[in-house]
Every structure is written in C-alpha cells, then in structure tokens.
Amino acid sequence: MEPEPNDDLKLEEIMTSWGTAVNIIVGSHVWVEDPDVAWIDGEVKKITNGEAEIERTDGKKVVRKLSTIYPKDVEAQAAGVDDMTKLSYLHEPGVLQNLKTRYELNEIYTYTGNILIAINPFQKLPHLYDSHMMQQYKGAPFGELSPHVFAIADVAYRAMVHEGKSNSILVSGESGAGKTETTKMLMRYLAFLGGRAATEGRTVEQQVLGV
Template identity: 45%
Template sequence: MSQKKITLAIRTLYGLYPYKSSMIGLESLGDPSENWDIVETIGKGTYGEVYKVTNKKDGSQAAVKVLDPINDVDEEIEAEYNILKSLSNHPNVVKFYGMFYKSDNSSGGQLWLVLELCNGGSVTELIKSLIMHGQRLQEPVISYILCSALLGLQHLHNNRIIHRDVKGNNILLTAEGGVKLVDFGVSAQLTSARLRRNTSVGTPFWMAPEVIACEQQYDSSYDARCDVWSLGITAIELAEGDPPLAEMHPVKALFKIPRNPPPTLQKPEQWSRSFNHFISQCLIKDFEARPSVTHLLEHPFVKQAHGRDVALQRQLAALIKEQQEVGCKTKTRHKRINTRKTLIVESCPDDDLVNLEFLDEEIIISHLQKRYDDLQVYTYVGDILIALNPFQNLSIYSPQFSKLYHGVKRAENPPHIFATADAAYQGMVTFCKDQCIIISGESGAGKTESAHLIVQHLTFLGKG
C-alpha cells in the first residue's frame, strides 16, 4: 500500500476566518447629491441597483452602483474601493470617479460607487443578442476582446491583485468599442508575505479547480493564474454564449469542475486551431503548469489583434450599435458566491441533496425521512455522506458490496459509506496525497460503527 495515509478524524471547525472591520468611515465620504443626478436605471449589480447619472457641473455622464441601505463599509466594498482608487488608470480597467455616502436616518444610508459609464453593455449581453439573431462573434473580434482583457489583468497582476471573478458580465464595452474590466468586490491583494490565496470565491462556472479545492482542502492555495482559467471559460462563453456546465445547478458544477477533464468548445472543428489551442492553454488544470497572462499575450491567437486594434474596435462598436438598435436585452442568471460565507445547496435525484431546488430544514428532514422509511440510510450532499442509524442489521456490508464499490464512479451505485472509503483510497493512490475522512455526529449516531465500516473497506482494498 502507498506510504501516504488515510486519517479518520472527528473535529469541529469554527472561527477560521474572522471578519476584520473596515478602515473607511462613512462620515468621511462626501454627499453625492452635490455633484450627481440620477437619470435612469441601467442594471443590477452584485450589491444593488446600477444607475446612469449626470454630473451637475459639466453634464458628463457616469454609472453609479448604489448600495442601499448600508450602515458600514464591508470588506468586499472596501477591497473594490481600494483597487479602483489606485488601479483604474488603465485603458482596460473601468475609471473610478469616487465613493460617496448619502445619509438617511429613516431608511438607512446609501453608498454610491461612481464609475465610468460603459454604455455598450457587457460582452455577455452582446454575444447572447448575436446568438439569438443567428449570428456569432468572429474570431478576430474575440481575439481583440480577450487581448484587451489580458492587458487589464496584466495591469492588476503586476500590482499583485487577483480579480477572481473574470467572466463576460464583468467585461464591459463602451459605445466606441473599448473593453473594460469591472467588479473588483472579491479581488485579492497578494503581498510579499502571502503570494497565494486560499479563499474559495467567484462565480461557480468560471471558478478554477484550485480555487474550488480550497473549500475542501484547507492546505490548498492558488495564485493569479486562477484568472487565466476564468478567462479560458470566458473565451468559450464568447464563442457559444454560455460557459461549460451552464445547464447545471452552480453547486453541482463546483463538484464537477475539479473532476472533469478541461472543457473545450462543443464543436472545435468550427473554430481555428489557434483559438482551440488558446483555450486549452488557459484551461490547464494544474495551475503550476498554466501560463501567465503575460505569456498568453504572446499567443498567436491574441497576437492577431496586435496592429489591428483600431479596426477591430470599430468593428466591435458597429456590432454594439447594431444589437442595441435591435433592442435585445438579456439578463444574467449566474450569481457569484463565496463558499466560505455562502453555501448554496440544491440537489439532484433522490440520493444527492445537492440538486434540491429549495433547501430548508423541513425539506431536508422530509427528504431524509422518506429515504429512511425505505431503509435507504445513506444520502449524499455533494462529497459529504449523511448516515442515519437504522438500529438494525442491514445486509449491505459484505465483501460483495466492497467489490461493488471498488474503483467505480460514485453515480453508478446508491450512496454508501464504502463509496466514501473508496474515494479516499483512490485519491491516495492516484494523487499520492494523504486523505482525511471526518466523522461527526451526536452520541449514538453511529460514528464508531461508521469508522469500523470504513476500516473494513480499506482492509478489503489493501488486502491486509
């Protein structure tokens, strides 16, 4: 058997990520009413409504994200403010005009983030509108958009900032065909003492495998190349209108991404070899082997935009104008999550709660009760196995069952503790890494018996 080991542990995790209070005082921010008038609503952001505003002094227009109501500046808002304040001086990063606070004692105050108005919409809106009308973005235009995004990311990475939520909806377009990165609410600062991060955050379909791994393996980390993976997924989105796995519930996608092979275009033969190769380079699963944004700027697919940027910008501007005249507006359905703060769980067929469309205590108990009445004592929640003590002997622990669960895909058999033990063993052998199985439960729940059953299956596998 491998020298790596499987550990059984019972432990409680709490207080791992204490919140650090904000350094920005609301009282220090100016009143937006002195400078800006709201014209119309233009969208909805991560935190609140987005409006078009006009400057009272010079008539210039901007966009404002209004966070309403608010009593304090939380860590994500503060991160976005600090990045915009110091790094928005780049042609491919949205310009920042300031943060303001409008107090209201009765309903709570409003925080205003005033940004450059990108009235061309997002690249997601553009591609969905094109596809709806039987068209698609041509590769040179895709190359121009990706080149612009890479330049913006290079600016961030050179200043030790990881975006962590690169996707079509966070790449905005100006009416003139400019390309701007936006939404830095979950961006992270890398320091000399901390060159990697270990918080699992982003929009599920675009999240890199190493970012997802941080939710399950607390010793995992990642660096700025997680943005490269997200850009590869965005490249597929620009070609096809949706990211891979878009038809799945986001949490199920989180379980699939680390386990599936790197995604590709659905019909690669319809696209150039250069575009396919660019995507494959972005989507190398081992981030240590994945190229940086600086290396990707030298990729042949991206370099085709060099020297043609003015013409391609005009071509993109014409496309934007054409689609806006058609008047097709699409709404995104992909939400960002921070899995350390938010656990979205919706579940699939009977044996996995990850696909339940609605989730509350009553639904979970009802679902488990129904299975328990049918003597189905095991239920998955993604990688977690719920075991209900049947208080009777069940004939499902014989060597024949160990053979049934040996080295097969989890979906091929009903939930079982042998599947959990088998997954740990296969992970140990395949990746040569220690594995840990945490067993938790109330007194009498069956923790000791579960540990015995895991050891029984491991003994079968190790022939010891």
C-alpha cells in the same frame, strides 16, 4: 440575512436562506414548525400583514409569520432523492423530509454533493456491508451507485494512491449517531482494498481490524 416580507407586494415574497425568491400565496403548500414533529405541512388559506393562516394536514389551523414558513415541493419524488443537491428547496424541512422518506425505505445513506449523511438504522442491515457490496463499490465512479460509506472510502483511497499523499475521512455526529459503526465499515473496506498480502502470517485486513 433574511429580509422581512414586504406587505406592499401583491404576491407576498420572501427569500429562502439560499437567496432564491419564493412566492408564498394563498393556496401554497408550506412547512410549519411544530414542537412535536419538527415540521408539518399545510396549505396557506389567508395572508394578512405578513402573516399567513395555514391549515395543517392534521387539520389544525395556525397563524405564522411569513418569514418562518417554507415552501413545500409538492412535486417531490415519492422515494426522495439520493443527493440533496437535487432538491428543489434546500431548506431544513425539505432536507429532513427527504431523509425521513429514504429512512422509511431503509435507505440510510444520502449524499449532499460529496458529503455522506448516514442515519442510524438501529438494526442490523448485513446486506449493506457484505463482500459483494464491497466488490461493487471498488473503483466505481463516485455517484454512480447508491450513496454508501464504501463509496466515500473508495474515493479517499483512490485519491491517496493517485496523489501519493495521506488522506483523511471526517466522521462526525452526536453521541450514538453511529460514528463508531461507520468508522468500522470504513476500516473494513480500506482493509479489503488493501488486499490480503500477509506479513508475519497476518493479512492486512487482520492487522487493520485487529482480528
């Protein structure tokens, strides 16, 4: 539960939802919710009675309750991080900013630990899925290469082989998010790992992908 900011404190102190105490003071860079762009950054100019006056980077001045604003990591890496567990602040605006930064660099995949987040590129990125890429991910330790759907398939496959048990990969997202495309890539990679041994004239790849 998020505590109400204590007005008696000299430095206004709020808790992020991850339980880390964060000081928001005059001069702090913060994220403010916005109906059009979700979150926009700005600087705290004044704090009174649990409310902060913020000058947004678009020049607009707004007043927000301290409990609704989040600290911005001003030292965040320009290209974002490939695993969100590396973020200084793991809150919604921090996560969205990191995904946006990477997406603008055509990096559609990002990890959060061993979970893969994929953002629909709405364009063909064939270099991401060619046979050279598959070869690279085959047997590579998880996390060594850039986040990729092939890395998830590789880990799942290897665990299945080592443990001798069935395995599952959960693909979830809203309509149009890219679940079908992602599943196709997973199947293609698993078929690639399955090899080209043919039964009744059809390779594993042809049987799995139905081609």
